[in-house]
Amino acid sequence: MFAARAARDLFRPPYEFSEILKHLYELGARSAPLIAVSGLAVGVVLSMHTRATLERFGAESMIPAGLAMALIRETGPLTTGLLLSGRIGAGIGAELGAMRVTEQIDALEASGVDSFRYLVVTRVAACLIAFPLLTTIMNFAGIYGGYLAETLASGMSLQLYSQRAFAMIDFPMFVASTLKTMVFGFIIATVSSYFGFRTTQGTEGVGRASTQSVVVSSILLIIVNVLLVQAIFVLFPSVR
């Protein structure tokens, strides 16, 4: 019911543009450093593991392409989703939980404001916009993290690395894998808003809402990811 209402109200005016922009900055822009640094580290590690494996078959030249495909298809979106379920999910759960126990949500309603639209729908909208962008940052940071490891190991040039990395990436693959993170954003925003909204029992309840937001949204995200991969394979056969 909660998620259905969020989905329905996303497309019904009035739109709270200033709140959406504020959340885009808080939830999106301020997550970018975390995502970029994580992506860089993931890229370096993936490159090191891939090299160790492909070296046995004399296929080191496939490292950039393998790394880019792994990142764009799965590792980038899923890692971004899980990282953001920690940062954003906990944040939304705690913030709305604190607003609930301090009667700030009641105060919004008393001011004649639809608290659901003002607090939940704006966060969902911001996550829908931010997640694909942050996933793209993760993907590129990972790919060029891989370049750092690769250039140290083999001295490969940036131009050659980029050519090989993007040689096997087609547009449908990139779009399908990146846009699926909008679903992740919807899950994280609605689940954590739900736990925040129904917080009771003071500060203890706020902590519980924050924890439940992260745990439940992470589990849902992993399960839904399996279904989305299947759906992408059906809808975009070229991605297989």
Add this chain to the structure above:
Amino acid sequence: MNGVMPAVRFDHVTTVLGGRAVLDDISFDIAPGESVVVLGKSGTGKSVTLKTIMGLMTPDAGQVFVEGEQVTDAPRHVLSEIRQRLGFLFQNSALFDSISVGENVAFPLRRHTDCDDAKIEEIVSGKLAQVGLESDYDKMPSQLSGGMKKRVGLARAIVLDPPILLVDEPSAGLDPITGGEIDDLLCALRDQGTTLVMVTHNIPSARKVARRLMVLDAGQIVAEGTAEELDRSELPLVQTFMKSEGSG
């Protein structure tokens, strides 16, 4: 009521919480401009009464009307319009902690009026001056004392000049002097014709602000009248309340 439409009407309202009827088939009217204080022990449904008037809680049975309009089951846009005619001072002030004092008070104006920034600032400054906080416009709620938060909450509650003001435990957690200052502000609003519905444990405060007192117990209104009439009540609960001088 002599044919005058009541500011607030409870019509056989029942609210059950945790299996217990905190309001049990309660009916009463509050006339425009009247100041009513609801008294009762903790957990007897005083705050529930206020939240039901505001439409923040829905009764299990019965109807609630504000200036003749039904609050219970009202569509959201109607409820939003009704709420603009109600001010609510929360027990813990419930200030939005991420925005400044001035923006807290300005919030209802930004949502419900077409005033430009200059006009909003002028109105907000006026309301803050009314509660004695004109120099605290840019402070954050975390920088305020409990009494100052109550004053800001009051300024926010009256910024749209609502005809009806609901006040939940205005002196709770405050020293007697600060509590008395809040009471003076409420008396000033009462004298300007605002309908006041206040919940409190503080009998001196109730005597000062109210023209009529209602005592809730076990889901029922067990006594009702002026302070002088309740002083003469023979009910032990009412006697205990009226003789107490506690400060909430």
